[in-house]
Amino acid sequence: MSLENGKISSFQLSVLIIGFIFGASVIIAPGQGAGHDAWMAIALGLTEGLLIAWIFTALARHFKGKTLVEINSLVYGKILGNFISVLFIWYLFHLGALVLNNYSRFLELELYPATPKTLTLILIMLVCASSVRRGIEVLARCSLILVTLTILMAIFDTLLVVPHMDLHNLLPILDIPIGKLLWTSHATAIFPFGDAVAFLMVLAFVNKPEKGRSAVFKGVLIAGLVLIGVAVRNAAVLGQMNPIYTYPTYITAQVIDVGDVLTRVEVLVAINLITMGFFKISVAYYGAVLGLAQVFNLRSYRPIILPIGILMVILALTNVSNTAEMFDFANNGYPIYTIPFQIAIPLITLLVAKLRKLPQIGGEQA
């Protein structure tokens, strides 16, 4: 009996990936370390991100209809396989907690200064828990509506801010040392593009597995192009102030002023953030819960949804003590910390599987 009976189409998968990638990148502007060359860092990062996507989709294609946990136990055997799976589940769990944490910090600073973080976190967590409970199908259907709305709002924001743009702010191109550019682009490859590796827990449920890879590529590419557009817009509007602000996208929306009437629309950006963060948290949450249920051979993953959610909230509340630390980790620690999960685990598993000539014909029962 399968833990998840839902099926999603490849188009839904693309849209869900777009939502997932937008997730926290609406708050932490990717490539900010590269100043006005952020768009270039994102473009380079997108290339590397597609490479990461190529690796993990290759693994998913090799084992059609299997999640990473099932693949691991096939490839490495029960004990080692489960150990690696638990490592990966930790990554998903931690990812969810990090996004929750970004989320609550942003909301506390900009929108709800008096509301305790715990409350916002619990509310978000409850929504995510409910969507995880209903399975991947529901999440994918939500994404169709919400991602479309978000992209429309991003376009709307951009159009309104055109009078405040100065494209000279993007010159000179390549103004930072090449080493720093490469590091920043690697950081953008890992976050937000590489995080899509979480979809190793979801790709198994695509109704046409052979279309999975192109769907992932489409999603990553579209999200990347939108992020490049956003980076260009932010740099053109904020100029030298772009790297200074903690949440440049939000400030850019604050600049909007059409005839003293259409102003103060930055809350739209906050809405985007809340809806897209929902996808990122939900997918990571879903992966962690489903993976854990598979590791322990549970008959249903539902009983562990709430416990995992509570732990996630606790981790989100305690893992970083302030925003400076959050950014320090996002810019300096995260790009290295995630390499084992995003690149090493899928790549090594794929190589071992090829060496062991897995899956054998008729190995479906294994």
Added chain:
Amino acid sequence: MKGKQGFVLILLIIIPVFISGCWDSIELNKLSIISGLGWDVDADTGQVTLTFQSIIPSETKGAAGSSGDGGQKRGNPLHTIQLDSSTGSSAYDALNRYSQHSSRRTFYQHTQLYILGRSAAEQGIYPFLDSIARNPINRPNVLMVVSEKKARDILSIQDGMESIQAMGMAAEIKLSAEYSQYPVVTYLEFAQRLLSETTAPLAPMVGIIEQAGPEGDSVKKTRINGTAVFKGDKMIGQLNEDESRGLLWAINKIKKGFLVIPGANLEIVTAKSKIIPELQDEKIKITIAIDEESNLLEYDGHREISSDLLQDLEKGQAREIERQVMAAVEKSQALNADVFGFGDTVHRKYKKEWPVLKARWEDIYPYIEVVVKVKTHVNEIGEINKALMRD
């Protein structure tokens, strides 16, 4: 199943009570809405004085709505607004002291204007800029002005048609962009210039003039009358009317406005400019190319309006524009403050040479050769095409 539905229903009723987000809401009549914020620093003691001009919402409504008692309230200029200041060792110290004796909570989201006292500006406004940007309740597009004297003096003057002085002045500054005389500077623009490696931040200056009032008394009014030039966060000088106009020509900020040349007045229709840097053997040459079109508003001579005459007028305009730009260039070189952003244009074009140039920019800037190239065109001559009076 029935029981479960009932449970969900109860939850749906209870949850909104707790999470609807209004548990710490503050009603309008408990707020003191700040419309303008003044920042003064005592030159001797370094004490910071914040001046708050707050709006009393109920009073504004009365003044605008019913004409009956509205007129009466107009008589007392400081009725719809309240002016208060407090002094402390830093911005937040002063704010703290203010909040302690205020009966209402201060609300900054609708601040229109930051007014910096001149002596504060000369001592450096970095603490002010930081405290503004760091606090999320402040918005990036609030206007900045430097007051000729103390910020408090400006905020206490009732001028113009608005009952809220700071809002009136903000509207005045925004409208003045149409006449392209002095720069309009928001907090964001100021900070962008501050962060640039060489460009000098700017802000318009506001002074106080005295005019004869309706009853023979003298009335104080505020006037924008110059451009404050900063170096880093310290004000080092100011540009006068001509120099400010010249600056705007060069940085492509002229929208509309009037141009007065000997014998004729013209209205600027469009204007575009470009700063083109050139680097030859370590020497920087800047070309400012200005392209202007105008309509004839007034011609004081008696010549036939012919294309000859228009060409003369075009030449006259070009001379006038060049004079204004050169005045600004000379002043800025004398102050050694790169108000035009020449450094940034050089940086954009000569990326490799820039690190060397940047280090010596202080020594380079005063001796940069600036060439102004003006192309002008007169579009329309108005409804008459001959002189009204013959020689």
